[in-house]
Amino acid sequence: MTAYELAAKEYASAGIDTEAAINCLKDIPISIHCWQGDDVVGLDGGGSLSGGIQTTGNYPGRARNFEELKADIKEAFSLMPGKKRLNLHASYAILNGEQVDRNAYRPEHFKPWVDFAKELGLEGIDFNPTMFSHKNVKDGLTLSSPDENIRKFWVDHCIACLKIAEYFADEFNSHCLVNIWIPDGFKDVPADRLTPRLRLKGSLDKILACGYDKNKVVVAVESKVFGIGVESYTVGSNEFYQNYAAKNDICCLLDNGHYHPLEYVSDKIPALLAFYDKLALHVTRGVRWDSDHVVLFEDELKEIAKEIVRNNAIDKVMIGLDYFDASINRLSAWVTGQRAMQKALLYALLIPHGKLRKLQDDSDFTELMVAQEEVKDMPFGAVWKEYLSREGLEEDYLSPIRAYEKNILKERK
Secondary structure, three states: OOHHHHHHHHHHHOOOOHHHHHHHHOOOOEEEEHHHOOOOOOOOOOOOOOOOOOOOOOOOOOOOOHHHHHHHHHHHHOOOOOOEEEEEEHHHOOOOOOOOOHHHOOHHHHHHHHHHHHHHOOOOEEEEOOOOOOOOOEOOEOOOOOOHHHHHHHHHHHHHHHHHHHHHHHHHOOOEEEEEOOOOEEOOOOOOOHHHHHHHHHHHHHHHOOOOOOOOEEEEEEOOOOEOOEOOEEOOOHHHHHHHHHHHOOEEEEEOOOOOOOOOHHHHHHHHHOOOOOEEEEEOEEEOEEEEEOOOOOHHHHHHHHHHHHOOOOOOEEEEEOOOOOOOOHHHHHHHHHHHHHHHHHHHHOOOHHHHHHHHHOOOHHHHHHHHHHHOOOOHHHHHHHHHHHOOOOOOOHHHHHHHHHHOHHHOO
8 A cells, every 4th residue: 555545544544534635625725925036025116125024135036027026936836736826916016117106006007917827827816005115105104194195195006906906806707805904003102092093994994985896806904913113003903903894894814923922813713703704814924023934834824724624614714825035045935835834724634623523512621632632643744745746746846946046046146
């Protein structure tokens, strides 16, 4: 018997169908962020990074234009198993010299991305207004700015993004997730915490009133505890956005790097599933605080995947990745993180959740602890290798990346 056949037999003895797990995994789409490839610089020349966003390192080979970014994405995606979506920021508009600002972006500025995504056979495109790295981020504020003209600019930008998202949805016959994140906040103790949030609420109200098609576009809001330069107060807090989302029937996006280090998104997922039909995730790896490290197959990632699977929420939770590391090969970062997310989902699909749930309901916490430990010794690795083989991939993805680095990335000066 092969290693996989032996593993399948062992899992079957625990009531787990490995074939069903593999078939389920290959159909779970993961939205891959474009900004790992160029260190979040973007293509619209908006300006140097701002809004508390920083990349560290100067590893050679950063994509410098659309063609290089496409080539890198194509190579990285070829090494990733499973279904994929592309996640774009508005700052990746293809303007071709046209003098147009972000508040007036149109679908045609993103048609080259649509053509590229179709070429790769992707499931769809997700989208993000880019409210950082721009001259109209005034005193660190956007949608909550006391300057009405600044607020209007960013409201118009978000409305333009919703129209572009409808275009994406039509082109792929799939929803488009539009995630609104703002960098707004204060470095030191504010004199007024309420008024900026009231201004943010008013701005969001205007955006949602634009008449976008809710059957095509899923709007999400993303909170954050603090950021670089806004250590004392962020306008878009978790409490603000969860209440706003609930009242306005939109989606919460949970970024697992945007909370206190001992506050776990895996625990928030089932809490929100009790009230929301859909949730969105930005999966990252925070070290100490939000730091957007490359996602690895670690405990919290496993817990996030478990909550998605055990709560039958695969069709309710939209999974996206969000990290950027300029200190290592950027393609390796992309592939490592995507494969880690897939590993975690497969790991969760190979757990006898029904049995464990019954032990909990029966208050048999002794056997529950033992059973949960036994799961950790199951031959997960053999099933993962079988899945990769069926996807036409090898375990070794570093060798082709090294070859691409030697032939392509090192030529970029």
